[in-house]
Amino acid sequence: MSASSAEPAGTVEVVLVKAGRTKIRYPAERVSDDGVRLTVRAPWAGDGVRDFGFVRFEPGDVFTEHYWRDRWYAVKEVRSGDGTPKGWYCDVTRPAAVGAAEVVVEDLDLDLWVPADGGEVLRLDEDEFAASGLAAADPEAARNAVLALDELAALGRDGLLGLLSRA
Template identity: 60%
Template sequence: MLTPGSEVEVTLVKQQRPGLSYPAVALRDDGNHAVVRAPWAGPPERDAGYVRFERGDVWTEHFWRDRWFSVKEIHAGDGRLKGWYCDVARPARVDPDRVTVHDLDLDLWLSGDRQTLLRLDEDEFLASGLPERDPETAARARAALDELETLARTGLGALLAA
């Protein structure tokens, strides 16, 4: 389990491209749901079209050991809620100093005003070959994306607070 206040490394393992590792601070861990906080770990600015990620953004990241997704709540440096970026991924592996997730290329974006809900990267998911190579995992990934969309429409608050 993660110890609140401890430094951890988050590693996102990607299927078709290099992954990403970055430092974070553990906020809580109940044995299933681990939460960390990290600054934006990408380039100084990245315009994704639906949101701009930039230096100073703060990501509160939620990982589960039994769910096929993670949820990142993103705030601008001034505290304004930008939205939630949700990754479909295998259940997280959480060690005392590391969180590792295997990304499955499907994502969901919900804007902070809850007016924009987008399913993302379905083309990357198909291009990964996962649906042909591992139909069972692909089916779980699609089910997780559907679950995320339902949660986004009904409110993520209860899930993130638990």
């Protein structure tokens, strides 16, 4: 799909890369694509239940995932199988590379959780980010990653729905 296409039809393979290796790959249904943001929907792609302590991802959960070609993050709205909102899992990534058959995103270790119930916004994996060596290997990417996490944290406190409702 070209950057100017608005056709959401079909499926796309989501490929999450971390430290140069594919972490996970799964099919997702295209919901929309305005040339800047691609939105897809997919069931929980992990094996079994993943309990983070603050949220459980489990079979039946549905993720509506937003990937930007010009932003250093992805936002994933998480709902249980019955449609109850759980919250938003935000990955700090390089801007998404969106092609006709797949979207590739490089995970930069920093994450944010925004609970649907308005509870505490959680900054995650800052220790992994510090240990990743990105600051030394690619200082500009590291700076963009930290800025993205700060932006997401501010949006999380103010509500992510505004971000997701605008183009």
